[in-house]
Amino acid sequence: MTFESLLNDNCYIGTHTSSQNTLGEWLDSWTYSTTKTKCRFQPYTEGITMGYAGEFVNLQDRIFLLSSSSITKYDRILYNSDYFRIRDLRFDSSKHHLVASLSGLP
Numbered sequence: 001m002t003f004e005s006l007l008n009d010n011c012y013i014g015t016h017t018s019s020q021n022t023l024g025e026w027l028d029s030w031t032y033s034t035t036k037t038k039c040r041f042q043p044y045t046e047g048i049t050m051g052y053a054g055e056f057v058n059l060q061d062r063i064f065l066l067s068s069s070s071i072t073k074y075d076r077i078l079y080n081s082d083y084f085r086i087r088d089l090r091f092d093s094s095k096h097h098l099v100a101s102l103s104g105l106p
Helices: none
Strands: 009-020 026-032 037-052 055-066 076-079 082-091 097-104
Touching: 026 076, 055 082
Parallel strands: none
Antiparallel strands: 009 026, 009 037, 009 076, 037 055, 055 097, 076 082, 082 097
């Protein structure tokens, strides 16, 4: 069994884009990829609370991706019509795959 065969889900990766309107106001939006990214979605059984610069965040889920995936910790994930913010993104110890810890978005 290969690691890739364990990636039985699909998600979309969203990147942040900013633009200015004619009044000079900044407009923020998210652009999601049109191609599916193979992944494996896994809820944390008890959840994890992590502190980020004075903010405590409940992490409910994590997602596994191939190490070749084009993703940063500033991106977002769309999975089964739910949007998630990436709170932590790191390689496994052998740099074989990526693990992203997620918190849900309203």
